[in-house]
Amino acid sequence: MAESERNPRFEDDLVGLDPEDPEAQAFAAHLDRMQRCEPGFTIEASLSRVEDFAESSSRAGGLRWWVAATIVVLIVLGVIVASWDIVVRAIAWLSAG
Known part of the structure; x- marks a missing residue:
C-alpha cells in the first residue's frame, strides 16, 4: 500500500x-463508519447507510x-x-373523473 493511500487512523488511533x-484495515474502515458525522436526513446519507447494510450483510454468514x-x-x-396501492388509487381516481 502506498504511503498516500494509508488510512490516517494508523498514525492516530x-x-x-x-x-x-x-x-x-477492516477495523480501521469500521472505525471510519462508526465515527461518520453526516446528517441522516438526506438522500445521500440514506443511500450510504443502505450501502453499509448491504456490504455488512454480504460479509455475514449463517x-x-x-x-x-x-x-x-x-x-x-x-x-x-x-406501489400497488398507489397505482390502484390512481386508476380509481382517473376512472371516477
Whole structure:
C-alpha cells in the first residue's frame, strides 16, 4: 500500500498495528463508519447507510445472513404493496373523473 493511500487512523488511533494487515484495515474502515458525522436526513446519507447494510450483510454468514435477507425481502415486499396501492388509487381516481 502506498504511503498516500494509508488510512490516517494508523498514525492516530491504531498506532502499533500493521497497516498492511487485512484485519487491521477492516477495523480501521469500521472505525471510519462508526465515527461518520453526516446528517441522516438526506438522500445521500440514506443511500450510504443502505450501502453499509448491504456490504455488512454480504460479509455475514449463517443466521445473520438469513436475518439480513429476510429484512431485505420485507422491505421489497413493502415497496411493492405501497406501489400497488398507489397505482390502484390512481386508476380509481382517473376512472371516477
